[in-house]
Amino acid sequence: MNSPFHPRRMAIVHDWLPVYGGAERVLEQMLEVYPDADVFTLIDALDEKNRAFLKGREVKTSFVQRLPGGKRFYRHCFPIMPLAIEQFDFRSYDLVISSSYAFAKGIITGPRQLHLCYCHSPIRYAWDLQSQYLQESRLDFGLKSWLVRWLLHSIRVWDHRTAAGVDAFMANSRFIARRIEKVYRRQATVVYPPVNVDRFQMREQKDDFYFTASRLVPYKRIDLVIDAFNAMPDKKLVVIGDGPDLQKLRKMAGPNVQVMGWQPNDVMKDHMERAKAFVFAGEEDFGIILLEAQASGTPVIAFGKGGALETVVENKTGVYFDEQTVPSLICAVDDFETRTWDARECRRNAEAYSTSAFRQNFRTFVESEWERFSFASPEDESFSDYCDPDWLRHALLGTR
Numbered sequence: 194m195n196s197p198f199h200p201r202r203m204a205i206v207h208d209w210l211p212v213y214g215g216a217e218r219v220l221e222q223m224l225e226v227y228p229d230a231d232v233f234t235l236i237d238a239l240d241e242k243n244r245a246f247l248k249g250r251e252v253k254t255s256f257v258q259r260l261p262g263g264k265r266f267y268r269h270c271f272p273i274m275p276l277a278i279e280q281f282d283f284r285s286y287d288l289v290i291s292s293s294y295a296f297a298k299g300i301i302t303g304p305r306q307l308h309l310c311y312c313h314s315p316i317r318y319a320w321d322l323q324s325q326y327l328q329e330s331r332l333d334f335g336l337k338s339w340l341v342r343w344l345l346h347s348i349r350v351w352d353h354r355t356a357a358g359v360d361a362f363m364a365n366s367r368f369i370a371r372r373i374e375k376v377y378r379r380q381a382t383v384v385y386p387p388v389n390v391d392r393f394q395m396r397e398q399k400d401d402f403y404f405t406a407s408r409l410v411p412y413k414r415i416d417l418v419i420d421a422f423n424a425m426p427d428k429k430l431v432v433i434g435d436g437p438d439l440q441k442l443r444k445m446a447g448p449n450v451q452v453m454g455w456q457p458n459d460v461m462k463d464h465m466e467r468a469k470a471f472v473f474a475g476e477e478d479f480g481i482i483l484l485e486a487q488a489s490g491t492p493v494i495a496f497g498k499g500g501a502l503e504t505v506v507e508n509k510t511g512v513y514f515d516e517q518t519v520p521s522l523i524c525a526v527d528d529f530e531t532r533t534w535d536a537r538e539c540r541r542n543a544e545a546y547s548t549s550a551f552r553q554n555f556r557t558f559v560e561s562e563w564e565r566f567s568f569a570s571p572e573d574e575s576f577s578d579y580c581d582p583d584w585l586r587h588a589l590l591g592t593r
Contacts, residue, residue, distance in 0.1 A: 201563075203230040204283060206291045206300055209267055210234050210252065213243040215386065215481050216313055219365075220292050221246040222387045222548055223311070226556050227290075233281055235274060235296065238264040255280060272344050275299055275351045288563060291359075299355040307566040309559060310359040311384065314369050314478050315376040319348045322412075329411045353377065361562050363555075366479045366500045382558055385503075387551035388484040390543045395490035396466040397536040402429040403526075404468035404491075406461055406482065407475070409436030414474035414496070414517055416445060421522040423447040428526065431468070433461050465489045470529055473501065474517060480504060487511075488543035490536025494525050504546070508532065510539045 205227070207220050224230065224247070233253045237244075255277040257263045257270050270277075274296045283289050283302055291297040294313035302308045318326035323345055327333045332341050353376065362381035364370035370381040403422070407413045415432060419442060422430040426449050432442065435455035443452045453460075465471065471486035472494045479500035483493050487510050495501040497513030505511040512532075514525035 201288060202286045203227055203288045203290070204233055204286045205230045206233045206278075206281070206289060206293075206297045208234065208293060208295045208297045209236045209238075210244075211236070211238045211264075211267065213239065213246065216292065216294060217246070218389070218481075219311065219313070219386050219551075222551050223290065223292065223555065224248075224250070225548075226552050226559075230290070231286075233300075235277055236264050236267045238267070253281070271295075271348070275348065275355075288559075290559065298359055299351065300358070302358060307563060308358060308360050309363065309562055310361075311363045311365070311555075312369060312373055312381065313365050313386075315372055316348060316352055319345045319352060320376055321372070325412065360566065361558075363558055366503055368500050368503065369478050372478075384554045384558055385546050385551065386479055386481060387548040388481055388488065388543060388546040390484070390488040390540075390547050393462060393485060393488040394466055395488070395536050395540045397490060399469040399491070399536075400467045402431055402468055403470050403472050403494075404431050404433075404464050404486075405472045405474075406433040406465070407473075409434045409438040409442060411438065412475055415442055417474045417517055417519065417522065418472050419445050419447075419450050419452075421519045421526070422450050424519060424523060425449075425526065430472070431464055433464060462489075465491060470494050470511075470526075472522075472526075474522065476517075477501065483511075484543045484546050487539040490539050492529070492534045492539055494522075494529055504542075506538075506542055509535075510542045 205220065205223055210217065231253065232247070232250055235255045236258045237252045237254050257267060257273065257277045263270060278296045278299045279301050281300055283300060283306060286306060288307045289300060289302055291300060291308065291310045293310055295316050298310045298312065300308065327338060327341065332338045356377035356379060362373055362379055363384045364373055364381035365386045367383055370383055373379055373381045405415060405418050407415065409415055415438065418430065419432070422428055426447065428449065430450045432450065432452045433456045439454055446452050465486055466489040468491050470493065471491050473480065473483055474496050476496060476499040483495060483501055483504050486493055493505050493511030495505050495511055495513055496517055497515055507513060512525050512529050514521040
């Protein structure tokens with residue numbers, strides 16, 4: 194399969210490319226490890242600035258890209274995404290890696306191809322977050338709700354079935370590895386995603402404000418953070434981010450809370466480095482931003498669930514609060530202020546998740562799986578015996 198006469202051909206499949214976000218940073222580092230891999234995705238809507246990480250590569254897209262409004266309203270096309278991802282033809286590839294948090298792992302490959310999946314998460318809104326998704330979308334009652342529930346049920350059936358087509362899983366955290374085992378009944382190797390720690394400068398002298406940043410959507414729980422600081426008028430909070438909840442959050446904010454909305458990366462980086470603590474109230478699968486804060490020498494106050502438990506060292510690089518309630522968060526802030534924090538300790542913890550660490554761990558996993566796959570080639574005698582159309586006749590006659 195991989196010889197001087199037949200170089201190994203690789204493809205990397207990503208769900209979709211609307212923005213340059215966390216999953217796209219993982220894709221960028223995958224392409225640094227395997228620069229000759231071809232790239233496939235359901236839709237490509239990146240502008241020229243955000244697609245620079247692709248370095249001019251041609252991206253192969255699905256028929257959804259060509260539908261009227263497909264690039265803009267791709268999220269509304271989720272009922273046809275399983276069909277779309279199955280239309281890609283990978284017959285000429287030896288190794289296919291899917292970078293999947295939705296549909297990419299559902300590609301079709303054959304027995305002579307190795308399919309590895311870097312799973313950011315099983316489809317959240319189809320599995321354990323279905324009720325939250327329906328409630329936040331105001332689809333928890335009525336006829337439309339039952340239609341969406343039926344569609345989500347169909348996607349769950351498809352999602353579970355296509356897990357069998359993956360030869361080996363990587364997970365971006367132990368939290369996601371447990372979710373993969375729960376949903377797919379498959380084991381996954383944890384390969385933590387890359388954090389560009391070099392982009393941040395460690396600052397030991399901090400200013401007197403707390404900071405949070407994220408996309409302003411309900412599950413990030415920025416409303417909880419604002420409510421808590423409204424109840425602590427002597428403490429200043431700065432919020433950076435954009436999203437559908439922006440105006441609602443601005444109306445909630447007290448005089449000690451500044452909701453800045455969208456800001457350039459340099460502004461967010463500056464606040465991250467100067468803040469006395471980064472506050473995080475959501476439950477994330479991994480939470481790269483928590484490590485970006487620590488790379489800045491900034492300790493973290495985080496909700497003690499999900500990926501935060503793997504990236505924040507309690508009482509050394511941050512503190513946890515146990516419940517998503519205002520009193521619990523206020524207690525964590527009070528606890529935080531009784532302690533002394535070492536910016537260098539925060540930085541050291543973040544460096545363990547650097548881009549170079551990801552590239553090394555990712556390459557090691559891929560190459561070890563490729564070696565195992567190549568060794569167990571279908572040309573093995575044991576495999577050929579059972580594929581022999583005369584095998585049953587030989588077995589019955591006792592001649593083999």
